[in-house]
Every structure is written in C-alpha cells, then in structure tokens.
Amino acid sequence: MAKKRTTIQLNLTLCCCFLFIDFCFSIIGTQKTDTIFQGQEFRDWEHLNSDNKVFRLQFFSPGNTKNRYLGIFYNLPPDVTPNDYDKRPVWVANRDSPIPDASGNLMIDTDGKFMISYGEGQEFVFFIAPARSNVSSRLLDNGNLVFQELNNSDGSVKQILWQSFDQPTDTLLPGMKLGLNFKTGQRWLLTSWISDQVPASGSVTFGVDPTNQLMIWWRGSVVWNSGIWQNGHFDYMQNLATASDQYGDLNFSYVSDEEKKYFIYSASEGQILTRYTLDSSGIVNDSTGSPTFGACTPHPAFVPGCNMEILSPCRRADLDREGDLLFDQTQGFPYGDSIVLDKNNYSLFDCRVECRSKCSCVAYASISDNGTGCEIWSNLQFEMTDFKQSREIFVIRRKPGIIGSWVGVAVGFTIFTAFWCLCIVMLRRIRAEANLGNKMREKRLLYELQRAAAPAIYKRAKSRDEKIGHELQVFSLESIELATNSFSNRNKLGEGGFGSVYKGELLDGRAVATKRLARTSGQGFQEFKNEILLIAKLQHTNLVKLLGCCIEDEEKILVYDYMTNKSLDLFLFDPHRKELLKWTNRLNIIEGVAQGLLYLHKYSRLRVIHRDLKASNILLDDNMTPKISDFGMARIFGAQVSEENTNRIVGTYGYMSPEYALNGVVSEKTDVFSFGVLLLEIISGKKNHRSYDSERPLNLIGLAWEMWSEGRALELVDPILEDSSHSKNEVMRCIHVGLLCVQDQAKDRPSMSDVVSMLTNDNLHLPAPKQPAFFIGLVATQEPEKEQEIKDPNLKKCSIKHLSISEMEPR
Template identity: 40%
Template sequence: MGLVRNTNLSALLVLLSCFHLEFGSATDTITAAKFISDPEAIISNDGGFKLGFFSPPNSTFRYVGIWYANISVPSFIWVANRNNPLKSSSGILTISEDGNLVVLDGQKKVLWSSNLTNSVVNSSAQLLGSGNLVLQGNTTGTFLWESFQHPSNTFIEKMKISTDVRTGKKVQLTSWKSPSDPSVGNFSAGIDVRNLPEFFIWNGSSTYSRSGPWNGRIFIGVPDMYTTYLDGFSLVDDKEGTFYLTFTLLNEPFPKHYVLNEQGNLLQSSSIIGEDWEVTWSSFQTECDVYGKCGAFGSCNSQNTPICSCLPGFEAKKTQEWNRGNWRSGCVRRTPLQCESVNNGSEGGKKDGFLKLTMMKVPDLADWSSALEEKCRNQCLENCSCVAYAFDAGIGCMPWTRSLIDLQKFSSGGVDLNVRLAYSELDKEENVKVIIIVTIIIGVIFTGISTYLLWRWMAKQKAKKKKTKEMLLLNIREAYPKFPREDKHGDRLNQVKLQDLPLFNLQELASATNNFHLSNKLGHGGFGPVYKGKMLDGQEIAVKRLSKTSRQGLDEFMNEVVVISKLQHRNLVRLLGCCVDGEEQMLVYEYMPNKSLDAFLFDSIKSKVLDWRRRFNIIEGIGRGLLYLHRDSRLRIIHRDLKASNILLDEELNPKISDFGMARIFGGNVDQANTTRVVGTYGYMSPEYAMQGRFSEKSDVFSFGVLLLEIVIGRRNNSFYDDDHAMHLLGFAWQMWNANNIVALTDLMIREPCFEMEILRCIHVGLLCVQEVAKDRPTVSTVISMLKSETLDLPLPKQPAFTERQIAPDAQQNPSKCSVNNVTVTMVQGR
C-alpha cells in the first residue's frame, strides 16, 4: 500500500518504542502516542474483548485481530490485515499522521489502513465493550470508522448486517479461505432485498443458500428458528432505504456468535464457562438447504429417497438426468393452464385452481401485495402469469409470476403454498386422495382385526405386569416412609412416574443371563451379584440381583428406583428397568463393557491404557455427572458413595457414575441434612459425615477429591497403610505437597513433561476438595472451572481431613463394620 516516508512519524515511533508496552497493556485506547506492537494487546473496558496480534493455527504469519478475552480457546471475531499478513513479529498498530488507523510492518510499510479520506488529525481508536473497534475524532467523539461496518467472518451481538437499497452499500460477512488463512474466501453472507428481505449466503456471485422472507419475528424458511434463536433476532427497516439484521442474547449467560466457515456454512457457537466453543446450530442441516437443489418446480424433502420430486401436476424436464440424481433441470407442467382460454371465453376450458402444499419453504423471487388472504387468492387466479401464492400474517400476500425455485418440504414450520394447476390435474389429485382414504380405511380394519386377535394373548401379559407394578408400589410405600426421617425434603415419590419405568419379568431376565450362570457374572457388590445379559433384540444389559444375604435390602433397591429412574446424562449409568417377582428384586442397567474404573486404574497391566489424556477425560466426565446431580437435574441428588468401583467405563472409556442406592434427594432450598444412618466407604467419606452424620454437596466434593487424587497417583486410598510412613493417600499427598515434591505423587504411567502443569493443577484441585472444613471446599461447578482454566489462580489448600488421627478406631475393633475400598458399608450409629 506504500511506505510512510514522513521522518517525523518514524522518529516519533522510535522515541516512544520503550514506552509502548505500558501504554498498550493499560488502556482500551490507541493514539499516535499510545500504540501497540507485537505481541502486545489492549482489552475493552469491561474485560470482554482483546485487540492485538495473533497467528492462526498452523501459520507463522501475524495478523491484527479482535477476540474474546475470557475464553480459553480464542475465536477471532475480526481481522484487520487479513489479505496482507505480517511476515514477522515486528508489527505495530497505531494512528497515522492523517488520522487513519494503520498496521505497519518492521520497515514502517502500511499493510492495512482504515482508509478514510475525511479522517481527523489526532484521532484515537477505542475497543468498546461490544467488541467494536471505533475510530473517533478528538473533540466530537463521533465514529469516523468502526470494525462493525467492516466485519470478517463473524456475526456477534449488536453488530448490524445491512444493505442500503439506494446506494447499494452492503455490510456482509466473508468467509476465511481456510482455518489457517483469514484472507477473504469464496463465501459471503448478508441481507438481500429484492421484494422481500431475506438472509442469503453466496458462493462468489451465485446464490448458495437463503433463509426465506422475514415475517417480523423469524425467517420463515428456517423451521427451527423459534427454538434455536430464542427470538433474539431483529430485522429493521429504517424507512430510509436501509435494512439491517442484528441480534441480542436474551437470558443467555454465555457468549454466542455466528461464523461463516470456509464451506459456506453459517455456524452458531456458544462457550460454556470459558471452555471450548461448541457448535449448537448450523445453517446447513440437510442437502435440501443448498439453493435450487431440485430445479424449477421441484420440491426437496430430506426425509424421502430420492430427496427431489416434482410438484403435483409436473414431471421431470429431462427424465434420464432426473433418474440419475441430477435434478438441476427441474420439472415442467404436464397439462397447460387454461387461464387465457377461459378468460377469452373459449370453449372447453374449465377454470384453473390451486393445490395447497403444507409446511413448505416458499420459493425465491416472490412478489408482494398488501391484499388479505382471500383477495390474494383471487388476484393470483385472475392474473394468468401467477403460478402460485402464499400468505403469511407477518408478511402479507406473496404471489409468484416466475418459475418456482428452491422449494423445500419441512417436517414442521413453514407456510402453506398454493400451486396453480389446470382443472384436469386437480381432478387427478382428488382421485389420488380417494385412493389414499380407501387404503387408510382398509388398513384400519385390518389393524382392528389384528388387534382383536392379539388382545386375548396380551391381556394375560398385561394383568401380570399390572400385578408386578402393584407389588412394586406396595414395596415402595412400605420402604419410603423411612426416608423423610433422614431428609424432610426427600419426598419425591409423586415426581417419579413409576408407570413410565419399564418392568422386566423374571423369565426374560433369566433367559438373557442363561439362568444367572456363573460365566455371565460380572462382579459382586454390597447389593448382590451383577450379571451380563443379552435380550432377544440383541441389546446387552447388566442385571443387578438383590442377594438374600445382602445388608442392602429393600430400602436401597427402592431408593435407587426412585432416584435414578428419571435421570438422563451421558456421565450417569442409565437404568433400563427393574424386576420384582416374589422375593426376587433386580435392577436392569445398560451394559458397560469395560466394567469399573478400579479394574483399570489399580491393575498394573490395564493401567497402561489410561494415559493422561484418558485420565483427565475421566476426571472431567465424573465432574460433569456430579454437577448434573447437584445442580442441573430436576431432582437435586447427593450420591454419598462416590468411589472408583462405582465409576463404570463404556467401550470408549468414558466414565458413568453408578450405584445410587445410598443417594439422597434434597429440596431446592436445602444445603445440608443429618442422618443417624451413616453409609458409604471409609476413605471416601468426608469428616463431617463420618463423624457427625452431616452430609451435603460438599460431602460428594470430598469423595471426588479423593477419587481425583487416586486417578493421578494410580493407587488406592488405603494402599498406604503397609508403607513405612504408615499414612493414607491424603496424608501422603499433603506431605509431598508441603515438600514441593509433586512428581513423587504422579503415577509413573503419566509422567510426561508436556502434561506436568495440568497434572499439578489436578493435584492442587484435589487437595482443595478434601479440606477438613466443608465450607473451605469448592462447589463442583467451581471445580470444573478450575480444572479447565489454565489462567485461573487457585487458592492454597489447607490441611486435608484425617491426616493427624486414625480414621475409624472402632473399625479395627469390629471388622464386621469396616469396608474395604470397593465395598460399601452401612453403619448404624446413634448420636
């Protein structure tokens, strides 16, 4: 773009070079005297956005851009010199002598400029809290230039995508060429107003996709817009020739934006508590979203095979191409319209009519009329050039006088499209309707006969199932009154629709497990044995069978049914149903092929599979499952028995929390509860619960902390008792922490320098979770944030519980009340 040859400017930049770091990091404003150079940045006043130098992934080139300041994975919402990158880290962003905002390289060559001809001397650039970079005069404060008027590939809140029909000026998104190259790509997106305003995506100069017209609330060609966009969008006509689209996040606690990617797909992304960006919506749901996929008078339906079909009364223009799956040539009428001959009074012609197609994306190139619906129909019928019409209350009358292009059939949403057909074609459609009605009637009669024949056989099965449900409800009523003595808010029986819980009969479970054969036995816990089974449809299941000698009886069985029957989360094991038949009581779960975490973690051979990435994924998954139990599920659950043997692993080693026999339901405004019946596993129980019977969310946090340390250290929490130092896991971890010898804590399998900081953070978080006083421990949501954020400063942990005294002296005197690491104990103890 040329060189800045003015020696005064060069001298000024050299003179201020020793001061620009302070200026660049302490303000949200850039002036000629307060510039920034690579790698410095400025941050908006509210701390939400950052402006500085960056390199895209897999690139050494440097660019000036804007990104979110508080998101761990950067998402660059605007790029200045996107077509002219810096080749080295010598760039400067400053205000030139003529008042323009410029990017200079090491030789003071202008690589990018705001390029204003009416710039103001001594102007300044400010990064606003909205993410908008503005250039303003020194006295007036008016915006001379703003980045929102020159967007890159990202559409954020309060930005305006616009078009001026008088001047032709447009503010549009333009895609990057690739994820590592932000230069202008092939795709662009913006508002186009021919007759009705719509949102378009273009591939070069050709239309690639469109939204359908705006009706004042939504684009009617986007069927899921109500739910996806939460009515946050507005399309405004300023009555002076400019239309602009903007959006506001309504009741959204997390950042959200839209990115036009390199394939021409508009993606909605959100970031949860500063984590990675997650795509939550895409403009391309199916092939039918490609503009004109089925050609003129062709309709696209992604639910059909093939996806394209001609409209009723039309046939393929080029049959051979159509049959090969090339639908671009479209369709033509089978029977010419009779409009002109009827209007001229010619004989033999009957008046054309309309065939209604429901839930349609309306075609492109609609005209517009203010007529009401009935008048809209009549106007189209009287105009021989009108081939279809539609009516929407927010838009008005939409007639079409050209070929119908870009039609799509939706499964929900859309509008009614009325297509003009010759009278004889309408007759055929009526005949088809009669055939369909007759077919339906015959089908209903056949179904009725089949139902009657099956009824007698099903009645017996239904009666047996009803009896089983009555038995289950009776057992729950007998067991459930015991719960409120422990938790006044525990009565959630009415919230659990037991009628929706599948019931299995004893015969089908016996058949699935080969009569509970020992070869199918997966393990044995406090509840009883667990068997692998395979149903007749091929589904694999795990059957937990209540042992007649089990200390965990009807209370725990019914508790697990009540607690977990309505919980659905990827990190919770799924309860498929239950069986109650006489003295037999069984719970049926989804089958976990890799059994439990302890089977891998504490096995010298299998533990080699658990590299650090897998272990960290397991830690995160357990945390997400626990957060769901504490905060996100409709029932607030305290697990009370979180340990390695109660974490199951699926085929991809993803964790799922199991065994809810000891869990308790909390009321929405209850923080803790007391119990006279202490249950759980020594070594995982928090001190306030083990000693005083008080439990809360922080009790589960303590157990999570012990489990986290076990995963990092690779040893059971009770495996230290035989060591020379005669202490348990928490004591050993605390000793190594104080000795600044964290490496000694880490399992040999995961000792890699590249993961050292992440492992150290996990140990730090684990020690915070096992602090003696419950209020000192973080909540699960805070724990997850601590684990994910590399920039968050963590408080120093206090001494863990149980590090200066024996855990349970009574337990050594009475071994029958003890629990080894993988078996739950129920201890009745008065207070």
Template identity: 40%
Template sequence: MGGSTILFSFFLLCFPKLSISTNTLTKSQSLQTNQTLLSPNAIFELGFFSYTNSTWYLAIWYKTIHDTEKTVVWVANRDTPLQNSIGFLKIDDKGNLLIVNQSHKPVWSSNHSTPITNPVLELLDSGNLVLREENENDPTRFLWQSFDYPTDTLLPGMKLGWNFDTGMEKHITSWRVTNQDPSSGDFSFKLDCRGLPEIFLWNKDQIIYRSGPWNGDRFSGVPEMQPVTDSIKFTFYADQHQVYYTFSIGNNSLFSRLSVNSVGQLQRLTWIQSTQVWNKFWYAPKDQCDNYRECGAYGVCDTNASPVCQCITGFRPRNQPAWNLRDGSEGCVRKTGLSCGSDRFLHMQRVKLPDTTSVFVNRSMGLVECGDLCQRNCSCTAYANIEIRNGGSGCVMWVGELLDVRGYPSGGQDLYVRLAASDVGIEGDSGKTSDTIRDIGIVVGVAGFILLALGIFILWKKRKLQPILKGKTEKRGFSERSQDFLINEGVLSSDREQSGESNMDDLELPLFDFNTITMATNNFSEENKLGQGGFGSVYKGSLKEGQHIAVKRLSKTSGQGIEEFKNEVKLIVKLQHRNLVRLLGCSIQMDEKMLVYEYMENRSLDAILFDKAKKSSLDWQMRFNIICGIARGLLYLHQDSRFRIIHRDLKASNILLDKEMNPKISDFGMARIFGTDQIEANTMRIVGTYGYMSPEYAMDGIFSVKSDVFSFGVLVLEIVSGKKNRGFYLANKELNLLGHAWKLWIEGNAWELSDSSIDTLNSASEVQRCIQVGLLCVQERAEDRPTMSSVVLMLSSDTASMSQPKNPGFCLGTNPMETESSSSKQEESCTVNQVTVTMLDAR
C-alpha cells in the first residue's frame, strides 16, 4: 500500500462522516466515503455505507427518519461494492459518474453517452439523484437520474414500467438479505406490457403474485388500493410511447414507499411519526389466494369460502380426488361443450380479472359492443370492461383459459364468462341477470332454508339427530343437520367464538361414513395402530381407492379429546400450507368422533430423532430442512394465514414427516386464534407439554406468538443435539438441554451440542447458526425472542445479522412418575430466574 493511500486511510479513521454544505457535486469535486450530500431540505442523504466494514456501497437514505438502521432507498453499486472504505465518487471528463476504488479503478459507472460541458450532480428532495448541465433545471433534460434505475424501492415520482421509445424498463428487485446485503436478490416486481398491462412479482423466473390489470381506479387484484385526499394518489399511464405505474403524495409530512424484500413480500410502508416506525400499510402476497394460479384454470380463489378454491359455474374440478384434498392447482374443466351461436355469458361480480398477458384489447369499445364481438368469435372465452369508472369503458377479451381469478367480498370488477346455454340457467343474454329474478331467487332460497331447518328440527326430535352417512367417502359440507348434532354433543358452540371467527356453518369438510373408516382401518386393529395419546389413538387406514389415511379416534371418555376435536375442525380446515398436516375430513356418529388426515409415511419426528437405532438416518441436511420447514409452517400460522394462530403444543411428536421427510405441523387441538391486532392472552387452564412451555405460559398462563417461538427454540436444540429437553442429564439435575446448551454457548463450545451420530463437519457454520437461533428463541423474556419472520430470515441466510442470546428460561427437576402430557396429575418444580413454583396440572 502506497504512502498516499495510508495517509488517506488515516484521514478516514480520524474524521467522522461529514456532510457537504450543498446538495451538489461538480466535476472538480469528489465525494469521499466519510462525506455525504444532503438534499435542499435535508430529507434525503447520499453517501457511502457498510454493514460489515468489508463492503461499501453508495446509497441514498432518509435523513429525517431516525430509525434503528438507515432506511436505504437506492444503491448505486449494489452488485459491485468497494472492498474497503477507501474510495470515492466523482464525475469523469466525459460526464459519467464513477465510483473509484483504492487503486483508482472504477467499480461502477453511470454509463450514459450524452456529451456534457459543465456537469453537476444534485440530490433532490424527492430522493432523485440527477446529473445535469450546470444551468439546466428542466427535469425532461436531465442527462442521467437515479429514478431511472430503481433498486428495491419505489419512491413517490418513480415510474415502474416501460419506455417504448428508448427500450428502457424500470422495475424493483429485492436485496439478497434485508438490511445486510443490498446485492440483487431473487425477487422482482415487474410490469408486463403485453395484452392489458399488469404487474407481476417474480421469484427468479417463476411468477408468485399478480396485481391484476388497472381498471381506472386501482389494480383489479388490489381492492385495498383506495386513493386518499391529500395523501397517496396512484397513477397508471399507457400510450404508444410508454406504460408505467407511479404514485404521488400530497402531504409533505407523509413518507411512503413501495418495496420488495428479500423473502419475497411486496410492501407499502408508511412512516408513523408518533411511533417512529415504518407501518406496513399493505403487502402481498398476504394470503393463499394471492398465490399465482392457486386454483388453476377456470377456478376462483376466495378466502371466505371453504375450500378456498371453487369452480366457475358451468365447470367441474379437473382432478376431483385432488380437489377433495383441497388441492385446486389443476383447475376446472367445462361440464358442457360450447356450441358458439347459442352460448350465453355468466355475469361474475367482484373478481380479479384473469391473467391478461394474452388478450384482445380495444379501448374505444363499450361493453355491449365487446359482448357482441365475443359472441361472434367462437374462440372468445370471456370479456370485460377495461375501466370501471363512469359506467365502464374499453373492451378486453380472452381467447384461452381463464387463469388466476379471485373473488372479493367488495372490490374487483365484473367479468362475463362464456358457457353453454344449459349451464347459465336462468341468466339472460350477456349474463345480465335481472334484479327481479335475483330477488325471487333470494326469497325462494330463504324460504327453502326455513323449511329445511324446520325439517331438520323435526328429524332431530324424532331420531335424536343420528347421522345418516352411507357408502364410501362422501364429500358433503357441514349441513345444518350435522351442525345441530355437533352443537347437541357439545363439540361446537352455537355462539360465535370469543376470538371473533365465524361459526361452523360457513365451513365445508368431507364427512366419512363410520363403516368406511372401520373397513379402512381393519376394524381399528392393533397392527394398524400408529400411536396413542391423551386424546385417544391414531390408526393407519387405506380407502378402497387406494389412498392411505391416518385416523385419529378420539377417546369417548376424554374431555380433552372433545376440545381437541372442536379446535381441529375449526382451525385446520381453513389452513393450507405445505408444512401443515392436511385434514381430509371427519366422521361423526353417536359417540364416535374421528378426524381423518393425510398419511405421513415417516410418522412423527420424535420416533426417529430420539431412537438410538434410527437417529443416524437423519443426516444434517435432513435436520436443517426439517428446522426450516417447521419455521415456515409456524410463520404461516402467526402471520400469513387468515387468522393469527397460536399452536400452544409445538413439540417433536407433533411434527410429522412425509415420504420425502418434509415436516408438517400437526395437532391443533390446543391452538388458539388471535385477532390481527391482539398481542397476547391469558388462560386459566394451562395445556401443553412440559419442557416445551415458555416461562410466562407455565407460570402465569400468558401465551402469545412468542410462547410458540420458545417451543420452536426447544425443538431446534433437540433436532441439533438428538436429545430431549426433558430428562436430559438425569445424573445432574441442575441442567436440562437448554441449560446445557447455554453453558456450552457461554464457554464458546456450542459445537459440542451437535449430535455425535451424524457428520456435521462440513456444515459447521449452519449448525452454529441453528444453535444460536435456538437460544435466541428460548430466551427468558418474551420480548427478547425474535418473531418467526426474523427466524426464517436468520435460517435462510448465512449473512443475516443475529444478536447474542441472553440466558434462557428453563424448567429444572424431574419426576420419575411423570408423563409427557400436561394433563397428568404429576407435580413438577419449575425454576425461572430463581423463582420456584409448583404446578398441579393447570392453573
């Protein structure tokens, strides 16, 4: 290293980051790594930053927002960082912006080709960094601007879309690791200008979310997108020269941005001055129906339906067995073939229009002309207005399958789908069902419901509501008769649950005949028995169609089993995630209550993990995949499902493994639903399993998402070590697994915790990371524990920043008579922070 470089390095170390007094940089100046530019009103700042002190980036961030970390909105050299703090930004002789390293070699350039005489670089209050001639202030004549090259964030005034004259495309791409690595990540949000333009969220080359086309007021698939006076105004513009989406803010005191993060979530964030935090105003994907093509061709996804996938009227599931198992990805097919001239159109309301990348578009046509044109074109499958304002205008026609349709209780727009005349029923031409016919239908429907309810009541009085379920598996919803039976048995409440979720009358779940289950399990034979718990027994079964199932037969005498049945039916029937076990149906006949699940070929995790002869079959990669899968399933329960669900009994025996060793969380009998704004709750009846309970739950009955995080942390340490938390170190009753892990951690020997039966030498950093995540999750104070979104991020990246764990909360002591279930009447002494209490079952 030369003497000048050493002196320069010394200068950087001795002097803190300095702000240049103006917001401009001229050709004769340079911006060093310890200097910044401020916008005129000090809203934004330009400078170099680093998270690791090993890679440095030129970036723009909010100056007026004092968050825990810089809110970076643009990065110049995101994929070509400086390798140390020695470097600078300058304007070269050709008018290009250059970032130069310690060897005076460029690592990044603006690469514009327009000649420039007196270049000036200026940071504007909009957050736009512009290069212009010294006396030129016309934005249309800027020679270069950062707004043309977004990174992960769209600011007010930025455009997302295409300029057809220059061929320039503008989109946003996630960081590799949020708040750690700004290099280009896997997720991008791009406008597709084919057909009727709309914006897609991509994971590499796979679409994961679609906005729907712009309908004049908002994107068809974003009903929440409502403009607010003097606040956020959304704009979509399209002509022969360009197509783009942008937004503006009328209130200068409001900060809002659109970004895509490193885990693939699109977020509208708004700064709340009073609380000094970024509020997630809107995000996507936010539920199952936001997943692209969730219900396949001609399927409609609706989160208020169960199952969420429904076929458009006139269509039936393409794969009925898969549809019965709540897998609608193969979509639907027509019930009746089309005959062109005699076809009619079904009027669908409040839907996100299907994928519009391959459609016919005419902006001058009205809806009637559009319908006539579609009627005459035998290839046309559906049509709609382009815009919905002022009664509607424009024509969009589909000539292929209708993909990615979603229904909404409000929002969306009208769609007219081509059907055979016999499938449209009472609907008239062009799908315009008359109000009179609709009203008559409503009256008839209500009258029919009343008569049906009266008939069910009489049947209940006469036969004591004995279910009549015949033959093999019969797919039926929770009819009024079945629901009355469940209420009569005390399984369901006739009132709404305190948590606010809807009653069971809006759920649909296949009912299995008792005889079908008996035959499938060989009359519940011992050789078909998979296991037993406080709720009853689980049996393997095989239906006539060859499908394997697992049947949970609730004990007739177990009150816990009744509660479990109620919870399981209410919760898991509405949940669909690859890391949650799938409930296929139930069987209710007199005092027999059974739940039917998908069969897991590799049983439960504890049956392998804690078996000396089998545990070696779980190599480290399998264990790590299991940890990550459980984390994703728990994140779905806590954040991404329709309800916020606290499992309350997460443990190794409730993690099931399929034939590919993918983990699935099971047993929702003790779970509780939280409101979206609810943080914690208190219970007078503590349920769960000792060894997995968080201190605040075991001692005070307080449970939250953080109590599930604690259980997850215990599970992580068990998977890494291959040892149970309870019963560990029986010879030394001062430590259980958590205590032992903590002792090794503070001694710097955490590596010793890993299971000696497997080879983890080549995955040392991954093992170390899992141990640290586990210890962070089992910290004594709930507020110190991370959320599951943070856990997933820490597990998914070896560069994610992690804090040092604090001492865990853990129970000491054992009882030789104890069982795993908290419903046993054994005593156990629990010590948390030197406070000892004794619990008898539940408090």
C-alpha cells in the first residue's frame, strides 16, 4: 500500500513539472524573438531571426580566419540551392574592428549604450541613447537592424535612433538608399570587402554623384558611371526600368531635391534573396553573382560609362587584339626581384592595378592567404611545387618574341615619326601665334573654354549667341550691350578691383548681372577662364548660377543670374539696411553658406577651395537665400590631396588664414577660416579689418575672443538684434563655431562637414576654442587693390609679389 502511494505521488510530481515547463515555453513563445531588450545579452553562439525569419543576425568567421564578426544573413528556404553570394552576409557590423575570439556579446547596457562587448572590457559602440530612454534593438524583415526608443506607456516605437541601413557595407538591399543628404551630411555608399575572407573596407566604393548618376570609384577616381537619370532610367542602363532577377520583378527609382539625392529599389511582395553586392574589383553583382553595374572588364573600351585605364607605351606590346592586358594564373614557389606593398587595405585588384601601371612588373600576388597585401615582381622565377609555400601568382601573358620585336620596331618608328610631326606642328604654331593680335588670342581662349567646359559638340543659337553644352552660353557683345543699355551708369550695380557689375535684361526677358572685367584689373585671363570652367560644372542651391560669358573686341564679360537683393555686405554693414537682417535671416545665411562650402569641399565633382570667401561674395536672392559667387580665385584639389603650396597668394585682407597668407599653404581649412570670419561678421554686423580698441589695433576676431574669454560673448551680437526674437543658445553656438573656425592652427579647425553638424545639431558637444589667429596688431591700413608685403622675422625676405588683396564694393 505504501509503495502504491509513493508511485502516485511521483506521477503527480512529474505531471506538475511537465505542466510548468509547458507553461514556461508558452510564455517564452509569446516574447519577440527578433528583439534585444535593454540589459539582455546576445552571445556569440546565438541567432536572432527577424519576425518572419527572412533574415538572421549572428557572429561568424569568414573563410579560414579566426576573427569574429557580427553580420546579417538571408535565411535560405529549404527549396533553394545556395550559391556563394547567398552564403555571404548582407551587412557586417564591425568590419574594420574584428573580434579575435568568441567572447563577443551584442547588448544594450543600463545606460542605453548599444554595443558589442568582448575581451576584457573592450567595446564596439553603435549608438548611445539619451538618458532615461526605454530602448531596444530589433531585426526587421527587410534586413534592417534598428535601435529604437519605445514609449513607456504602451511600448510602441517612439523613434529610430540608429539603423544599419544608414551604415551600409558592400550590399544594397530593397528599401536601402544609395546617395547623399546635403542637410545632414549623411552619405550612403557601398564599400567593397578587401577580399572574400576579409570584410574590412576596401578600395572600391559605389554611390550617387550630385550630377544625378551612379558612380563607382577606385581610391577616389571614377572608374564607371551610369549616365544621367532621366525618363525612369540611367542613360547607360536603359534596361534598368524593366529589370528582374530570378525571383521576381524589381522597381527602381531616383529621388532628387535640394536636400537629398538617392537611388533606391524595391522587390515584389514575397521576393527573397534579392541583393546587389560590390566586389573588390569594382563590379556590382546581382543576387545570382552575375555582373550588373560597373562590369568594365575585360575590355572597358566597349562598355558605356567605363573609364578605360590608360596604359604607358611600354605596355602596348603586351596588349591583346581587343586592347587589354591579360594575366595568366598559376601556382608555384616564386623568387626573384620583387617589391612588397605590405598594406592591410590592399586587395588583389589593387595589386593588379599597381602591376599594370609599372613598366617593370611581370607578375603580382597577394602576400597573405586571405588575399590581402601585394607583392609585384620585375624579375620572376618560380618552381612548380605542392608544398605549403606554393602561392597563387598572376603573370603577364607575353606575346611570341618575333611578333613582340616587330611590334616594338613599329611602335618605335611610329613614336619617332609622331615626334617629328609634332615638332613641325609646334614650330608652325609658335610662328603663327607670334603674329596673332589680341583678338585672335581671345578667339583661341574662347575655343579652349568651349572645349574644356563641354567636350560634346556645341550648337549655334538662332542669334549670334552660342551655347556651350546644355547650360553655359557664349553671348555676343551686341546682345550684352543691348541688355545693359550700352553699360549705362543707370544699370551699374557696383564696382570693384575686377571691374564693374551692371544689371541687364536679355531679349527673352531674363534679368541678369554682367561682370565686366576691367583692362586694368588684377584679375586677368587666368581668373576669368578659371571661373567659367569651374562654376559651369558646379550646381547647388547655395552657389550662384553662371549663365554664360562674352569674349569679343578685348571685352571679357561674365553673365550671372540677377540677385534681387545684391550682396550680403550691402545689408550687413549699412546702418539702415541691416535692420532688414533679422536673426532668422542671418542664421539661414550662415547655414546656407556652410552647406555651399560643404558641397564644394566634399560633394562636388571637382573638389574646390574658394580662397576668397567674404560678405561681398555672398549674393542674396528674393528669399534672402545666400549664393556663393566669384570663383576666379578658386583652387581645384585632387581627391587624395589635403593641402598644397602656392606661389601666388590671392584673397582679401582679413579673411585669409595665417598659414595661407604667410606661407602660401592652401587647404579646406583656408575656407574654414574665412567662413569663421564671415560668421562673426554676420552675428556682430562689424567688419573684421577694423580696429575696436582705442589703444591697440584689436580687430573683430580679437574682440570676439576677449568677450568669449571674459564671459561676455553675447555683447558681440549686433545691437540692431536686441529687439528681435533670437535664441541665446543659437547665438552662443554660432559664436562658438566661429571661434573654432578661426583658430591659429589649421589642424585645430573643424572641417565644413563638422561645422554643418555643429550648427544643426544642438545636442552635439563643442570643444573649447583655442586662441585665434591675427587678432591683434594686424588691422589693415592699406588701400585696397595694392600689393601687400607680409614680413616674418623668421624669413629673410617674404615679399609676395603676386599677392592680390581686394576689398570689393557691393554688386
């Protein structure tokens, strides 16, 4: 009897346990499996699936490496046979910060920090939430990992604080943007892996150019472009409008306005595995691994949009019939004369380009098993071996010797003949040009401008006016004289060192401003030519629009859109008109000029340093929108160049940075300094090159610095703004940014990207400014348009003969 009672009790206990376990699982089943909550850890061996299990989040190790990365993958349906691209992650969180072991945890700590923690206290932080926020992270069914703030009342989403779609790696998914945001400075780009085993950022990027076309860059140089977006497709990709992949239809669209430009696509409902992936050789492959964008190999000359690589003459003998330099892949143990480019960010594609560009190179290979680094040989010998030292080598395919010899002779004879022909042509040209007058030289300049500004054939207009390309127009002198009433004084808007500006009205009714270059101007042909060729290629809402030019009868004239409110200095330094500049107008002008400079420095097709930013070069339209003008002194920089030295220093006294005025060093920070001076002038309504102390020559920068140091910064504000409604925090932030921009050392000044963030993000912490440059003892007493001599006790002689200093009157 006792034994029977014990059996019954045991059975009851087991039933209770099973019921409790089932109850626990039912509760767990109601929790979201796609979400990580605050205080929860997602460990290395775990998976996080999206709601409908389309995507999963997990740690992984690519190839044979032991490094661990956090990535998002497609979940493959059972009936799909995966290819190599299906197995690749669509996003990698810590691509440039690998974890050396399996200690990684994705978590949101109690302070709202969204991060990966690993090792002994090491962290990789994505985002830090505002204090006392209710936050969580969720993997969505579109592959987007979001860090979101929740409402405390019902747990609904309050706002998205961070998302992986804003930090793309090498893959574009449906709904993901590819482009740029001018207002926030955000840029959505794909960046290749270095190799299949190393997800770190490679040398190839894929994105949208401000000219409304897709582009692929290799180390900053354009290697492919799609053509302009129009009529629902890009010029060189007309089949894009009806594109589809193996799983369904794709819909592509392009959004472009003043704030943003981006390319985006969507997939039909239920479609899976759709993606576009940028590989390390600059090709964008679709979800099947087939080339779609930028497929410029092997013969780029026959692919629209591809910029064919120009090889040196020494490589011509090795080209195949289609004009390509081919390599044979082999295995072996190499030895011989070689150069090792031991850079972690070198891919096999980078190594190939290096070899193509060097006449002595006969072969190349990676220096590691994971496909990174580069070694190139000028003299190669190798042994065929099966040992572990065996390497994969790419050897230039040589033509048979006799053919190569005849080709060499033919090339040499051609070069010799071409050289003598060139000499004869040049001698004739020199003799002819010696007899040309001013009029013929000006016609030659006009032809040069036409060819440089628009390589395409330009069409003659109905009148004597001509168009360069689609936008820039070459006006006849007759049409300019009719528009300005023969340069009547009644039409005169202003005058400066360059000449005079006149208001005009074209035959089609358009109001224009014509800048007539004076014969005695310090700005000559170079500045005139520079402005035409440069500004014609720049398009931004905060840059003045150049309509055309006129070169005839020794006249050099530029024609712009007419700005109703003329220039900023007309308002800013006039005791009566400055009343029209309310604080909101001044703040909009500050932010607009900052956006224009950011475009010039970072987003324009040409990386441009303005070098003469000042109040008289900021024009205002009907809505008081600022337009940066006068690009005659601008400097074009290469993509990889951060600063240059110039022997010809040009600009306006009071706006030039110290390193530029004294040493001729020009960089983006040159414009940043000028912007800081302009910002302080806009806030105070005072000119920088005036003295604001009776006992010492203290300029505006010095005045602002002293007031800031003494806690009286608000006293700098223009008294005319006392009765207007303005935020003290906004004013203080602007003064703070202005002082950061005029710091003595260029390295201490922020970039224009940072400046835009500082002006638009109230929550951004600003560093304390250091002592500014040129704030005492250098207040101008010279007349405008005179050559200035800048003396430095450390220099034996520092007379800058070509220094062009101008103080221009308003337009």
